[in-house]
Amino acid sequence: MAPRLNKRQQREQEELLSLASTKPPIPDQHESSEEEPVLHAKQAGFSALFTPEDETGIGQSEEEDKVRPTKSRKAKKKKKKATSTQDEAQVDHPSSVKPSTPSSAPSKSIPAKKAKGKAKKKSDGDDLEKALAELSMKYPDLQHVAAGSSSDSRTTTLSALLSVSVPHLDAESELRKFFGSKAVSAAQSSTASPSYKGRRGVQPQTQRSQLTRPQPSWGMTKQREGLSSRQLTEDEASRKASAGPAGGGKWWTVEYSKRYKGVTKTFMQAVMTGDPEALWSVLQRMPWHADTLLQLAEVYRHREEYSQAVEYVSRALYAYERAFLGAFSFTTGVNRLDFDRAENRPFFLALHRQVIDLQRRGCPRTAFEHARLLLSLEPLTDPHGVLFHLDYLAVKTGLGDWLEEVWRVYQGMGGKGMGECMDPSALPGWAYARALVMKAKEKEKRDRGEDVEEESAEALRQAITAFPSVVPLLADKCDISLSAEVRSHKAFRIRTDPSGLTPAESIIYLLSYLYTLRSFSLWKSSARGTWLATTAQAVLSTLSSQRANAMRDRCIHMFSSSTLQYSVYRHVFVLEQTHAQAQNRNLTAFVPHEITHGRHLACDPLPPPTAVSTYDSTFFAGVEDPVAASRRPRRRTQADERLLARLIPDAATRAQIVAFFDQNPWLAAQVPGGIVQFVQMMGEMPEDALEDLMMGAAMIQQAGGGAGAQPGLADRGMMPGEMPVEEEDVNGGDEDDPGQVHDDEDEDREEEEEEYVAPMPIRVISHLLSRFWGGGAQEVPENDRDQDGVD
Numbered sequence: 001m002a003p004r005l006n007k008r009q010q011r012e013q014e015e016l017l018s019l020a021s022t023k024p025p026i027p028d029q030h031e032s033s034e035e036e037p038v039l040h041a042k043q044a045g046f047s048a049l050f051t052p053e054d055e056t057g058i059g060q061s062e063e064e065d066k067v068r069p070t071k072s073r074k075a076k077k078k079k080k081k082a083t084s085t086q087d088e089a090q091v092d093h094p095s096s097v098k099p100s101t102p103s104s105a106p107s108k109s110i111p112a113k114k115a116k117g118k119a120k121k122k123s124d125g126d127d128l129e130k131a132l133a134e135l136s137m138k139y140p141d142l143q144h145v146a147a148g149s150s151s152d153s154r155t156t157t158l159s160a161l162l163s164v165s166v167p168h169l170d171a172e173s174e175l176r177k178f179f180g181s182k183a184v185s186a187a188q189s190s191t192a193s194p195s196y197k198g199r200r201g202v203q204p205q206t207q208r209s210q211l212t213r214p215q216p217s218w219g220m221t222k223q224r225e226g227l228s229s230r231q232l233t234e235d236e237a238s239r240k241a242s243a244g245p246a247g248g249g250k251w252w253t254v255e256y257s258k259r260y261k262g263v264t265k266t267f268m269q270a271v272m273t274g275d276p277e278a279l280w281s282v283l284q285r286m287p288w289h290a291d292t293l294l295q296l297a298e299v300y301r302h303r304e305e306y307s308q309a310v311e312y313v314s315r316a317l318y319a320y321e322r323a324f325l326g327a328f329s330f331t332t333g334v335n336r337l338d339f340d341r342a343e344n345r346p347f348f349l350a351l352h353r354q355v356i357d358l359q360r361r362g363c364p365r366t367a368f369e370h371a372r373l374l375l376s377l378e379p380l381t382d383p384h385g386v387l388f389h390l391d392y393l394a395v396k397t398g399l400g401d402w403l404e405e406v407w408r409v410y411q412g413m414g415g416k417g418m419g420e421c422m423d424p425s426a427l428p429g430w431a432y433a434r435a436l437v438m439k440a441k442e443k444e445k446r447d448r449g450e451d452v453e454e455e456s457a458e459a460l461r462q463a464i465t466a467f468p469s470v471v472p473l474l475a476d477k478c479d480i481s482l483s484a485e486v487r488s489h490k491a492f493r494i495r496t497d498p499s500g501l502t503p504a505e506s507i508i509y510l511l512s513y514l515y516t517l518r519s520f521s522l523w524k525s526s527a528r529g530t531w532l533a534t535t536a537q538a539v540l541s542t543l544s545s546q547r548a549n550a551m552r553d554r555c556i557h558m559f560s561s562s563t564l565q566y567s568v569y570r571h572v573f574v575l576e577q578t579h580a581q582a583q584n585r586n587l588t589a590f591v592p593h594e595i596t597h598g599r600h601l602a603c604d605p606l607p608p609p610t611a612v613s614t615y616d617s618t619f620f621a622g623v624e625d626p627v628a629a630s631r632r633p634r635r636r637t638q639a640d641e642r643l644l645a646r647l648i649p650d651a652a653t654r655a656q657i658v659a660f661f662d663q664n665p666w667l668a669a670q671v672p673g674g675i676v677q678f679v680q681m682m683g684e685m686p687e688d689a690l691e692d693l694m695m696g697a698a699m700i701q702q703a704g705g706g707a708g709a710q711p712g713l714a715d716r717g718m719m720p721g722e723m724p725v726e727e728e729d730v731n732g733g734d735e736d737d738p739g740q741v742h743d744d745e746d747e748d749r750e751e752e753e754e755e756y757v758a759p760m761p762i763r764v765i766s767h768l769l770s771r772f773w774g775g776g777a778q779e780v781p782e783n784d785r786d787q788d789g790v791d
Contacts, residue, residue, distance in 0.1 A: 154409050155248035162333035162376035168369040212314040225288035226260030227323035244421040245409050246379035249336040254343040265620045267291050272696030290316040290346045291603045313353050320347040337377040340612040352384040356578045368393040382422040385571030391429035392519045400437030420561040426554040429515035431463035460535045466551035471536050473516040480529040486536050491543045498590050504559040510590035562609050570606045
């Protein structure tokens with residue numbers, strides 16, 4: 001017996017019978033167009049024959065189910081039961097789904113609807129094209145913007161490659177992966193700042209930073225410690241425009257407040273004195289002065305106190321990071337910093353020193369991320385040569401894909417339209433690093449059982465034919481055996497100086513040495529050594545016959561620019577300062593003599609030829625020294641005059657020293673004891689230190705009292721001498737001026753019993769004063785010389 005149908009199924013059956021006996025009407029075009037979205041949904045069975053009322057009821061029931069989730073299980077059971085009933089009805093009444101007449105009406109209207117839709121789309125497209133044409137006539141500049149946007153794919157790709165991964169900027173996280181959290185925490189507790197250890201019961205207030213981990217001993221900072229940032233105007237940014245992939249981005253600059261610039265002036269004067277104590281005085285006035293922090297880091301580095309040096313570099317980075325709060329972000333890869341401005345260069349220097357320190361500490365992944373950040377700030381000229389770090393770090397950290405992507409972005413340009421832009425696809429280190437990356441990928445594919453094309457062999461052949469000078473250096477460093485035929489070939493000749501070479505050619509040899517010193521460990525395996533030797537043997541015929549090489553020619557053309565030459569030389573200078581080793585000093589043999597013996601400072605090594613500003617009299621024009629203004633010189637008393645006369649019996653020399661002291665107010669700011677203490681200090685100084693003091697004062701006078709430079713490459717603005725044993729607390733120092741001596745103390749000093757004071761040997765001092773300041777110094781008589789004890 002057939003199952004009994006419910007009312008709904010009976011109504012559906014009646015509708016089917018009526019449809020079978022009634023001729024379907026021709027649908028109206030307007031109505032069909034309005035119902036077009038309903039027709040697109042494919043329906044089967046009885047659901048295709050539901051009336052609109054039924055569909056409305058179903059929709060309402062579904063909405064009610066959504067509102068009442070507690071009855072969802074019952075609803076599912078009802079749906080299952082209804083489905084089974086429909087299936088049974090289809091089996092018992094096969095004629096109920098047989099009629100095809102109702103489907104003919106929609107099928108006939110579909111082509112008409114499609115045609116109408118196409119016509120409508122075409123008309124819309126015509127209207128859009130007409131509107132765009134009118135806009136192009138009204139705003140012709142929009143056409144250039146659209147054309148430029150299509151050609152900026154390389155710029156967009158490079159920006160994505162230069163975007164920084166913030167989690168990988170933390171060196172402590174990388175150290176924990178290798179040594180464990182307990183070992184790192186123990187090392188940190190043993191080197192914790194003593195000033196914070198003594199402050200028991202004080203809860204440290206954490207400060208957020210992406211570049212560093214602020215320590216409680218640093219103290220709290222204001223949002224901007226005299227530093228702020230702004231975006232360059234269109235006119236200012238137009239000088240940085242370039243057609244290469246690195247030409248895009250937003251250009252920014254850091255600006256000094258008036259007080260910060262005044263403290264910078266005091267810092268430059270302190271550098272000229274050559275006394276590290278003067279730097280502590282500057283830091284007391286402004287604990288977050290980046291130049292002072294970087295200079296003190298170098299002092300600690302020369303004492304081989306690397307942990308303190310790293311801390312001061314981190315503090316300098318943090319000081320600048322506070323200035324970038326706002327739209328400037330490290331994670332986008334599109335923000336640039338103008339290296340031509342003196343206010344920005346300390347941040348570049350701090351980042352470069354951080355990259356070198358991180359490699360020394362065994363944190364290659366963190367060093368890579370900092371290097372990528374440094375490159376993103378100025379990828380056009382790469383002022384600190386960070387690309388010479390990245391060719392090693394990318395391979396060391398397993399980021400070969402990144403290196404290949406950057407290579408492809410620049411190689412697609414082929415050196416055309418690049419201008420004065422650093423091109424990594426034309427650098428010796430990147431050519432050899434790319435071959436290593438491809439070799440490692442091929443090994444991984446073989447291990448997985450995949451077919452491999454020997455692309456790495458061709459990449460190494462290209463690298464050797466373009467830069468053969470790397471091969472013998474790697475062979476000597478890694479004990480790789482080369483054939484006598486390879487050793488005797490002129491292309492594999494080892495050079496130790498740039499004699500007979502152009503500046504661009506000498507840079508190729510310098511970069512060959514640099515890559516070997518940094519990346520030789522990557523070639524130490526016997527398999528890679530054999531691969532290098534056999535490939536060098538295979539390209540001998542090519543080297544003998546080729547007259548030119550495209551990659552080498554691009555490299556020579558690139559380093560014909562003085563700006564890019566300075567990028568290489570600056571890299572060598574900072575490397576020698578931060579990580580001084582004998583092998584690094586050998587690189588300076590390829591730096592021109594006029595560069596190595598020129599005048600420049602450790603705080604601003606080798607300013608670029610295109611510099612907009614430097615620390616000179618123009619930069620400090622109208623700026624008052626806040627330290628010198630607050631430190632009034634000690635009032636000279638009669639007792640001082642009498643004591644000075646005993647120290648320097650010769651009146652002419654004494655007058656010249658007093659004039660020298662009065663003409664240099666920065667000396668009074670650094671010597672709380674006044675002229676007497678200054679004369680005593682001069683008597684205790686060795687002759688070379690005294691000569692440096694006179695020379696620094698002369699340079700300050702020539703620069704208008706603002707800044708100067710120390711000559712020579714040997715010191716390059718380093719602070720000579722030892723740091724004091726007892727360090728001063730620069731965070732919580734006494735604000736009272738130590739150089740201020742009250743009048744009652746002066747009176748007490750006058751009333752003290754005058755002791756015998758032996759005269760000083762003033763022959764050397766008089767000679768130096770006459771040499772640098774001239775005039776006024778009379779010939780020292782013989783009896784005075786005898787009294788001085790100078791033969």
